[in-house]
Amino acid sequence: MMRPTLTAAFLVAAFVALPATAATLVSRPGAPDPGPLAGESRVVTFDAANAPGFTWAGAPATRATSLSGTAAAPAGVTNRFGFVSTAQGQPASATLRTPALRSISLYWGSVDGHNRVTLLGRNSQVLGQFTGNQLPAQNGSWWAANANRRVGFVAEAGTWIHAIRLDAGGIAFEFDDIAANAVPEPASWAMLMAGFGLVGAAARRREARMMKAAAV
Structure with a gap:
C-alpha cells in the first residue's frame, strides 16, 4: 500500500526547548489513520512481530475491541491496538526501545490531555516531552477525526531518537501502527x-x- 505524503497544509508543529537537544511534534487529523509520515515504515502493528531492533521495555496492553472504562479502539481500527491506562490491572506506562531514528510516529486514539509521550536519546536523555494538551481537539472523542491523529516526532539535526515512552495519567492512552524512519x-x-x-x-x-x- 502506498504511504501518504505529508504536506505542509496538514502540519501542526510545536517545539520543545531543551539545553542541547530537541524534537519537533507534527500531527495530522485522521479517522481512520492517515498513515505514516513521509519516509517512514510501520514497525509495530500489534498484529505481528515488531520490526527488528524495536523492543518493549515494559509492554503496553493490547485489545482487539473497545472496553468501557479500560480502552477505546482508535477510530477506524478493527484489529489489535496498544494502550496504557490507570484502569485496575493495566500497565500505566510502556517504553519502546528503537534503533537510531530520525522520526517516529503513531496513530494516537481519542486524544486526552493526560496522555504523555517522552522521547529519549542514546543515553536515555530526554529529547522532548509532549502531552495531548499540545494537540487540537484533545477531548477524548472516540470517533472525531481531530481527536484521532497520526502524530509524529522528528529529531533535530545531530540528534537521534533511541526510545519512546508512553504514559497514561488517566483512562486511557490508545495507539496503533507505530512507524519510523531509521538512520542507516x-x-x-x-x-x-x-x-x-x-x-x-x-x-x-x-x-x-x-x-x-x-x-x-
Missing part, C-alpha cells in the same frame, strides 16, 4: 556509498565513450 547502520552507509561510486564510475565511462565517438 554504518555498514548500510558503506554499501550505499559504494553503490554511488559504481554508478558514478559507470556514468564517467559512458561519457568518455560518447566523447570518443563524437570525435571520430
